Amino acid sequence: MDWDSPLISRLIDYWIEEDLGNGDLTESIITHKIGRAEWIAKEKGIFCGTEIIRRIFQRIDSQIEIDFSTKDGSEFIQNESILKLKGSPKSLLAGERITLNIAMHLSGISTYTNNLVSKLKGTKINLADTRKTTPGLRKLEKYAFKCGGGINHRMGLYDAAMIKENHIAWSNNLKDCVKKIRINTPFTTHIIIEVENINQAKDAVLAGADSILLDEIEPKILRNNIDSLREIFEKNSKEIIIEVSGIKPEAINDYLIEGIDLISTSSSVTKSNWIDLSMRYIN
Amino acid sequence: MDWDSPLISRLIDYWIEEDLGNGDLTESIITHKIGRAEWIAKEKGIFCGTEIIRRIFQRIDSQIEIDFSTKDGSEFIQNESILKLKGSPKSLLAGERITLNIAMHLSGISTYTNNLVSKLKGTKINLADTRKTTPGLRKLEKYAFKCGGGINHRMGLYDAAMIKENHIAWSNNLKDCVKKIRINTPFTTHIIIEVENINQAKDAVLAGADSILLDEIEPKILRNNIDSLREIFEKNSKEIIIEVSGIKPEAINDYLIEGIDLISTSSSVTKSNWIDLSMRYIN
Amino acid sequence: MDWDSPLISRLIDYWIEEDLGNGDLTESIITHKIGRAEWIAKEKGIFCGTEIIRRIFQRIDSQIEIDFSTKDGSEFIQNESILKLKGSPKSLLAGERITLNIAMHLSGISTYTNNLVSKLKGTKINLADTRKTTPGLRKLEKYAFKCGGGINHRMGLYDAAMIKENHIAWSNNLKDCVKKIRINTPFTTHIIIEVENINQAKDAVLAGADSILLDEIEPKILRNNIDSLREIFEKNSKEIIIEVSGIKPEAINDYLIEGIDLISTSSSVTKSNWIDLSMRYIN
């Protein structure tokens, strides 16, 4: 993560304008020159957000001092102190809600992911995320996913190609698709083909895919076919990655099948709750 | 909601850059000139997102035709068709994920809110949102909250003043705070004081608040004191709004107390799941 | 005023591009490494602009030192020294015109406002501004108005609702209007109804307004009716704010009527002259 990138600067500016607009209407009531505050966890979880918190406060007031007692990816318990702040109370109040909002959201994702990842322990299966992310926050949510122990899938439509059902409906055959992508995109492009049954998976390999995404397939069927799939792949001397998706998080244990490389899930973003954190002044 | 505002344009541009970057790597495989697709609900819910979906597709390709069979705030059932699309398949695929992501997220908020609001039926209590919103999406999430039947709290630090515990720690007394805000901000400013017990509530009224926010107070205590609070307010000939917060969503029934005007909750944003929608081509 | 906000940064960048474009064509002639300069007032007035001047010079060259001998809202006399500068002469010249332009304009507003405010002394009436502000400068002009002793009206269409003649022509009745605003906007929204005679004022109160704006009403009529208006308000147990507008600045003395809370005027922006200031090098 390149925390000083212009992209992150633009986001932070947008967020500050969103909450502060023409300025905090309570600004005039502050009489103290210096204030201290700390963040307390109101429930346990996995933390995510140190660098983005730092940049937000820095943009609001470069004089604010932040002292973290945790780091991204670390576990914290209820009532634990997360960080301490010192600086102009006006600035602490100006940045309070924006920083808490992003940290509570990201920590929610890291915590949820971490819980799923723990179910994969002892297997060789990795948990991967998806493109189902909150508009504007993909980079950060994928970072939070990684802090929770997952690995990242492609960032967008531009850094890997995935051929799905809709693509197939609007194009020629699979072979033609793969060929066109190889010619028209950087030669480094990884091509994934999404399939809905085992036969399609075989066709996808023959068409030249680098990965196969098996979507919404029963665990039993997966279990019975994974070895024969692997054999076909090897015959075609391709190190194909096998990804499985469309799994309800609560059913993940049924999919811990040898031969699967990745389980991908959007649930860390779409089903996680924010972790409750709050900021309190310190005397 | 002013859907054509420059603020919304900036957001949409950012989201498109986020997902498309230098372009969709599968673009070259599309052979069809015109495609049709529809959105199907994979579970029931309250819809939110018609106008933002329209602007996103419009920005990507002004030729795309969209035909909604639902509207914001309407209920839909599982397997219901939400909208139909017609246009260049390249453009349909380019806009698919961005539009689904925002609509699934917003519909999740509307659906969650609607469920809470239904518990308030028969009372005079309104459900209000908070400033705990996903950075970059406040305007849209507050709109989704309204589509779910709630009413909006202030949009940010700039359109109403709320004096909370941290403010009090870093300023003089409450009376001084209210006085300073009255002088230093637009005369139209609504002042809310957050309190943690009944005595503080009384002080807040005497200090000149327009609303009292009673945070994390037991239902029993609220019930026993609400009438005497109202009396004090009337003595000071103020139409004070009484807001209650810090309620677990599952405990909301305990707070249906006459005399309370508003229950405010961040749970629609922090605890809601996305509603599952998907786009499928039509032959 | 949040002087470090992204909004202010964007403005300053725009102003610098406007005056400097591809750079100062005289840049190459400067041979001195360090220069000193001061600002001299060529006429008396009320100063406004310290913080914006500071940010503009800072953006052009972070090494420039500024030493103010006045502060916002303070009176200065002809020939008084306003500030001293030290730094690269190239940078002093690059920032000279932009800083002088904004300070002369804002000080013009503060000075004009201060003069009007002085006429209200001894009364309980406050002077408020309007939305008639120079496009791009509202935040700053309203700040200058406050530095001149006035109080601010709403910042824009988004932080308070005003129902005017044109609104009424294109909507149902007043009661319906107020009701719709209460449901569709943050509950903190202050509703003002503009009226053109005493009867409309009474209707406005009954419709539920928080403020009444009496526009272009003769002082005599105001004087004769203000008490009966107040009575009606009290009967409806509302603390309604009474604002008067449409007054020629020279006729303001006729409107110093007890019971009026606010006189609002756009004249500080639309009729004020810039205060003449100039920058001179110091040996």
Add this chain to the structure above:
Amino acid sequence: MDWDSPLISRLIDYWIEEDLGNGDLTESIITHKIGRAEWIAKEKGIFCGTEIIRRIFQRIDSQIEIDFSTKDGSEFIQNESILKLKGSPKSLLAGERITLNIAMHLSGISTYTNNLVSKLKGTKINLADTRKTTPGLRKLEKYAFKCGGGINHRMGLYDAAMIKENHIAWSNNLKDCVKKIRINTPFTTHIIIEVENINQAKDAVLAGADSILLDEIEPKILRNNIDSLREIFEKNSKEIIIEVSGIKPEAINDYLIEGIDLISTSSSVTKSNWIDLSMRYIN
């Protein structure tokens, strides 16, 4: 004026955000689908603003129809109808204040300028503007100046070079300055030297200036020396432009001296009042 330039688009977006922010709080009360309105002049003047008004309304709502009954630079009388509008009342109200503000301000400048220009009739002297313009509005204010009958001076520090007292203090001699500018800037650069007496004017010509700006010099002195100045210029076979500045607008008649090419004045911007215009619905 390039009314469709990205620079103008950025300005308009900023102005709309400034007034509308998160949207007009009265939006929900409008029940009419189509409304008509017109602009009425509340005093006489010279109009300026047709194209910027058109772009602002277009940006807010491309369906709005505008029909001007005047054009930029034309005179209008009190109570004259300036333009008629037809479209969604929500959009008319959203654009009302922004468009009126800019048109009232620009028309104020055109009107003031026109008045000064009329005093120069019968002479060969042109009226020119300066860089004393409202930050953010230079391009538009200079356009308004031209609509009032004046001609434009340089747009900024980047399109002509002016050597003033401060420059001289921080550089070597005049000759060196002119030489450096000739080498270091586009060969098309026009060089103006500001002088405070007749001897300096002669030196400036010898140094190679293209124009001489005579600042704050008594009319009598100008009258006595203008011919000898012209002679020196001709000896150096230069067609030098003679500009005079630092004139109080009310004293302009004293400066109608043959041989002066330009009188430059900032008063059109710094001393003009807005022309009062208002928008009224039409049944």
Add this chain to the structure above:
Amino acid sequence: MDWDSPLISRLIDYWIEEDLGNGDLTESIITHKIGRAEWIAKEKGIFCGTEIIRRIFQRIDSQIEIDFSTKDGSEFIQNESILKLKGSPKSLLAGERITLNIAMHLSGISTYTNNLVSKLKGTKINLADTRKTTPGLRKLEKYAFKCGGGINHRMGLYDAAMIKENHIAWSNNLKDCVKKIRINTPFTTHIIIEVENINQAKDAVLAGADSILLDEIEPKILRNNIDSLREIFEKNSKEIIIEVSGIKPEAINDYLIEGIDLISTSSSVTKSNWIDLSMRYIN
């Protein structure tokens, strides 16, 4: 290429501001309402630029009609007509230089590339570009490279990983590098290792690279070792891509060695001349 993307819009806006600034100073001299013009090739080449030309003119004036008689990637001869324009002469002149500049530059790249690609005919070797591109134009220059018959390398640091000499100096061993990238980046990431001799190439394969970039290696050495390299790759059952770089364009024929997949070159950008095109009015 996604020609309607916000990224392209931002570029075009920047280019228009760069050339037009406050507007074309010759604008006022145009008396014709409609003009026609055409582009003539002053030398032969491969054309590139249809879509960007279209967007630039569209942004300047949506009424301009463009009729291309060539398309991207097509050959044209000297004096051939490239396109015809019809519209306001002011707009044709405003867009002339910007459109010609980009088209002449891109066509220069396509033409140069096409010439190199023609030398690879009859082999299985593809020509690939590099990250040596003009700042701000990477997307377009890579598109021009493709129009000339080449294939694209990675777009930037974000869509494929290349480990070069400097990386190795500042990290642990190669194996550790590959392992860290696999964990910390999307699983779709293609890893290239740049090597300077045959032994390093073998190490790179064992470390887990997806491609090997052989930089500045003598053709003779390449020829002698390519088969043994391929064998090692196959033993590790990896379909490794072999890229060769650091070749002087004039020496390319020496590198047409079977077993090489790609020759990458920056020369299309760093050594190509613009193709001369000009716009002429048509009566």
Add this chain to the structure above:
Amino acid sequence: MDWDSPLISRLIDYWIEEDLGNGDLTESIITHKIGRAEWIAKEKGIFCGTEIIRRIFQRIDSQIEIDFSTKDGSEFIQNESILKLKGSPKSLLAGERITLNIAMHLSGISTYTNNLVSKLKGTKINLADTRKTTPGLRKLEKYAFKCGGGINHRMGLYDAAMIKENHIAWSNNLKDCVKKIRINTPFTTHIIIEVENINQAKDAVLAGADSILLDEIEPKILRNNIDSLREIFEKNSKEIIIEVSGIKPEAINDYLIEGIDLISTSSSVTKSNWIDLSMRYIN
């Protein structure tokens, strides 16, 4: 050059986003905290780029130290060390390609220009650039041209007026054109008329041009007519600048004719090659 201008900041941000996007995929492999590197010239040339290199690295990481051993406009030889860097290796790698790309391109222009300028030695003729510049880089390319010993022509359509063949086709006569420009643009505007033969040149002077651009005229014809042209100019007591263009760089010696002020050429941009520079770590 105003290196801290918002325009330059916007460019640099764009370039960083272009190469880094969501971040360098090799970032995680770096284990060293501090690295040193230097830039080596792989061929001789004239350097250009110190200040832009400084700003790019500064934007990426304000801790990076840069020590230049050359300056803009200085000659360097093959294998010479250009600059030394010290800082976080991650940041050195992030900025490597962007800084090298711009410096290699600009140094290519300076070197090419310097070579042409050397051919003009001993004459009074200056070499000037044109508006044929790479979109987005005009300011920098014109700066590089100056570093190579040339002088700049106008920056764009906004800072000098040039009347060319197309203008004449779409307007009235030349006299009318010059008159309109004098009235409608800043009085400081320099007017150039492009002509294709000697008679047109004479007409241009009579029409009031400040410069004559003789395009694609045979050296012999120029030589025979230059004196009579100068005479006519003097009769009209105008110091007209005579510019010659449309010259093939290799034929420049034929145009070293007394009486010509400027030779303008786009070849420094359209025909120059990048100068090869590379960054290497230092132990």
